[in-house]
Amino acid sequence: MLTCIEGLLDAPTLDAVREQLATSDSFAPGEATAAGRARAVKHNLQGIGADATIRGVTRLLEKQLLAHPVFRAATRPRQFARLLISRYDRGMGYGTHIDAPAIDGVRTDVSFTLFLSEPGEYEGGELVIESGAGEDAVKLPAGAVVCYPSSYLHRVEAVRSGSRLVAVGWLQSEVRSSEQRKLLFALDSALARLQEHPGDPGALDELANVRANLQRMWMD
Structure with a gap:
């Protein structure tokens, strides 16, 4: 990243x-x-x-x-x-x-x-x-x-x-994996945007993207 x-x-x-x-x-x-x-x-x-x-x-x-x-x-x-x-x-x-x-x-x-x-x-x-x-x-x-x-x-x-x-x-x-750091950074950024602008569609899209990528990471 x-x-x-x-x-x-x-x-x-x-x-x-x-x-x-x-x-x-x-x-x-x-x-x-x-x-x-x-x-x-x-x-x-x-x-x-x-x-x-x-x-x-x-x-x-x-x-x-x-x-x-x-x-x-x-x-x-x-x-x-x-x-x-x-x-x-x-x-x-x-x-x-x-x-x-x-x-x-x-x-x-x-x-x-x-x-x-x-x-x-x-x-x-x-x-x-x-x-x-x-x-x-x-x-x-x-x-x-x-x-x-x-x-x-x-x-x-x-x-x-x-x-x-x-x-x-x-x-x-503290997080060795660059992929995991990227996901955490996206999560932090989206949450910060939602705190300032509740319901921000861009932030909600980012959260959905993080969730999907975590599913890919963890699914067998």
Whole structure:
């Protein structure tokens, strides 16, 4: 399930994060944080985790993510595996790869990218996520996040101009199955709509769809 959430960071928080990162020179080649085949196709800059500014920014972003109700509903986080600040300057990209099944001893169920640069600040740099339905090219406004199963192949297209700044992370979910997380998220969304608008036909259709999919899942 691919979930895009806009406005996860409000404008003051986003401005503060961007200002702090703009004054930090603690970026190093990102290959060091990749493993296996991914290392050969990773060409970006990574915030050095030991740096006080980078560490403060990642801690702030973790708190913002965990405080957002839609992010929690979509991912059902148990614990973060890791959160990194990545920068792609002109010519940099990240070839097709799959995320490690565990990072720092934590199972990775959900991967996410939190965009810190506006789309107009760089050309190229789309996050391309491959699923059974094909490919989705994602390039969201600053402050928005995209979440997807860590089992999906994905890549970052080369940046042709400008600079792409993002926070990327991985987490272990309380619900391991991406299909079950999708159903629970649909259920939560429909119930929330019905609380605001009782009898909402779209929400009722979504509930009927969830019921049918649960029947398919459980029937012999």
